[in-house]
Amino acid sequence: MVRIHLRLIIVSALLAALPGQWAAAQNAPLATQGVPAAAQDTPATQSAPDAPMQISWEVRNRFRLFREERDFLLHTESARGRSILESEQALELQSDGRGWARNAVNRLCIDLSGRISEPCTRDNVKESYLTPVDHPITVRLTGQVPVGATCAWSFDDGDGPQQSTFDCAEPINLRARYGRPTVATVDVSSGPEAPQRVSTEIMVRDIFIAGLGDSIASGEGNPDRAVALADEGFCFRSYLGTAGAQYYRPSRAGYKGGRACEAPDSLQVWQRQSALWFNSPCHRSLYSYQTRTALALAVQYPHIAVTYLPLACTGATIPDGLFGTQRARECPPTKSATCQGTVNAQLAELRLAVAAAKKRQPDRNLDLILLSIGANDINFSGLVADVIVDTPTERVLFKRTGVMGSVDDSRAALAHDLPQSFAKLREALKPLVGGDLSRVVYVSYANPTLAAGAPCPGGRAGFDIHPSFNAQPQRLAAVSDYVQSEFLPALKALALCQSGVLCRDPAADRMTFVDAHQAVFADHGFCARAATDPEFDRECFSAKGESFNPDIVTAASQPMLCGRSAGEYRAYLPRARWIRDANDSYFAAMTYPQALPASSQPTDIHDATWGVLSAVYGGAVHPTAEGHAAMADAALPAVASVLQLDVAVPEVTAEPVAPAGTPQQ
Structure with a gap:
């Protein structure tokens, strides 16, 4: 058995005394002037060559949603010296605007229907996703390691040591038992000097994070694989119903059916060329700020693993979505004609997952919830419709069907309905986080209508x-x-139990509130434009709102007035606007929401209703991937603080090996 030194025992006692069961198992990232914490290199790679010898270790592929380490390494490499936003921008350029998630979305431990893979095969090893029993780690000896030195390693997790000897330059890969410490000891031999012994304790903290909320939480507007557009046009009718009331917009690449309004085709055939989402019924995306925050946490802290359960769903309200079922947004592109029309309640799904985890590991707890909710509760989409729908015929129709809202109606819901629903939500979340709602990180919305700090001027552009x-x-x-002036302050008051919002126990009922991103969004609303925008945007999306060919004869073969192929549009390139406009929504996702009530879902894919829905249901007036990255930059420090991840760790022990026969202490 490996001898555990007295100093190591003292270190272990110090670790146990730090706040939180696991807090001291973390190494805080080293401070780097001018670089956000999330962008700094991990301690396992930071040790200077002239520093004292120490054992450095890190968890491999520690964002456990990813099956394959290459997807995680893409982000660790991109994050060096960068914020989450800067990393996203670099990845966008690296992918030529096609997005980093387009391939990773098929290599996850949660499938496209939302089912958790149990077990999940990660890097050729089967693991329980919700309740891991061990984690893959890499251990290195760093610092002033003598050239050519030999390292005799020993790893003891209480079941007896595992021993091996290698050149000290070689990293050691092993799996560390979860829930108990592994004592790592190395005897370093070089020349005639007595071997030097270095010891440390390895203990992985697996952080269980859930994401709840609405379309902002789910990542709406950012399909993991954007829809591919064709050069040719596709005909839509307008609500006027006359023969001349037709218009052409870009068609989907690969669609072989009829593109003229007089050539109907089935929705099933059309949907085979749709955009691909991490979860189509909820338009859940890997680009969401919730996923980016959880991923950045794993990138930044090398001694943790992150088990992430995304449940947010576009269209969710507190009653319908969190507490109750809701309508699905879209169905996955399959050959099946069946479509699951509803999505299970998020709170029910989370309770089931936590119960399943605790059944296998009684000590397994939910560490943190990321939450954004409330916009649909005050009918924000109805306000958007009221702003952008301008022609009399459509306004009459949309008012009659309840699609269009008003500020007065929204204000009434903000004053009465939302506070009541929020109070119920607060009580429902408490048991999931051990009664401490500070472990619910509420990330507020950004005002999507601002540019240069003032409201957008309006018009048809975008x-x-x-x-x-x-x-x-x-x-x-x-x-x-x-x-x-009203909605965003009211959300803050609800989350923090302030400004007249009554909470039973304000100290325990206050959520952790994040709104630091709102200031930077004030320059990046849907109308923001810059000379650095993608070339296609500058040439083809007219600032006057004259982007598309109005001639239905020539538009059938070339719908863009700029004369370029719509397929040149790139959803994931850096732009001045961090809010998708309606043009972006169509060009990125072109959504046909199949789970509408049967009375509202036309069978003809050229119908006027599809013309409207395809322009907005893909994420109009929602953050882009850059916007979500900026939100994650704001959320990450708050999350790290709640989880106490920046608690300093005592140094490892290093001492000469005692000569044979020396009494042990």
Whole structure:
């Protein structure tokens, strides 16, 4: 058995005394001036060559949603010296605007229908996703290691030591038992000097994080694999119903059916060329700020693993989505004609997952919840419709069907319905986080209507994908002011139990609130433009709202007035706007929401209803991947603080090996 030195025992006692069961198992990232914490190199790679010898270790592929380490390494390499936003921008350029998630989405421990793979085969090893029993780690000897030195390693997790001898330059790969410490000891031999012994304790902290909420939480607007667009046009009818009331917009690449309005085809055939999502029913995306925050946590802290359970769903409200079932947004592109029309309640799904985990590991707890909710509860989408739908026929139809909302109605819901629902939600979340709601990190929305700190001027620019769309300036200004001066402050008050919001126990009922990203979004609303925007955007998305060919004869073969192929659009390139406009929504996702009520879902794919829905249901007025990365940059410090990840760790022991026969202490 390996001798555990007295100093190591003292270190272990110090670790146990630090706040939280696991907090001291972490190494805080070293400070780097001018570089955000999430962008700094991990301690396992930071040790200077002239530093004292020490054992450095890190968990491999520690974002456990990823099956393959190559997907995690892509982010660790991109994050060096960069914020999450800067990393996202670098990856966008590296992928030529196609996005880093387009391949990773098929290599996850949660499948495209939302089912957890139990077990999940990660890097050729079967693991329980919710309740891992061990973690892969890499151990190295760093610092002033003599050239050519030999290292005699010993790893003891209480079941007897595992011993091996290698050149000290070689890293050691092993699996560390979860829930108990592994004592790592190395005797370093070089020349005639007595061997030097270095010891440390290895203990992986596996952090269980869940994501709840609505379309902002799910990543709406950012399909993991954007829809591929064709050179040719596709015909839509308008609600006027006359023969001349038709218009053409880009078709889907690979679609071989009829593109003219007089040539109907089945929705099933059309959907085979749809965008691909991490979860189509909820438009859940790997680009969401919740996923990016959990991933960045794993990138930054090498001694943890992150088990992440995303449950947020586009369209969710607190009653319908969190507490109750809700309608699905879209179905996966399959050959099956069946479509699951509803999505299970998020709270019910989370309770089942936590119960299943605790059944296998009684000490397994949910460490943190990421949450964004409330916009649908005050009918924000109805406010957007009121702003952008401008033609009389469509406005009458949308008011009659309840699609269009008003600031007055939204204000009433904000004053009465949302506070009542939020109070119920607070009570439902408490048992999931041990009664401490500070472990619920509420990430607020950003005002999507600002550029240069002022409301966007309005107009058809960015919304001319549909003939009836025009961001009417007066209605836009009214909604922008309402969001900024009433809605966002009310959310903060609800989360923090302040400004007249009554909580039973304010100290325990306050959530951790994040809104630092709102200031930077003030320059990046849907109308923001820059000379550095992608070339296609600058040439083909008209600032006057004249992007598309109005001639239905020539538009059938070339719908873009700029004369370029719509397939040149790239959803994932850096842009001044961090909010998708309606043009972006169509070009990135072109969503046909199949789970609508049967009475509202047309069978003809050229129907006027599809023309409207395909322009907005893919994420109009939602953050881009850059926007989500900026939100994750704001959320990450709060999450690390709640989890106490920056608690300093005492140094490892290093001492000469005692000569044979020396009494042990």
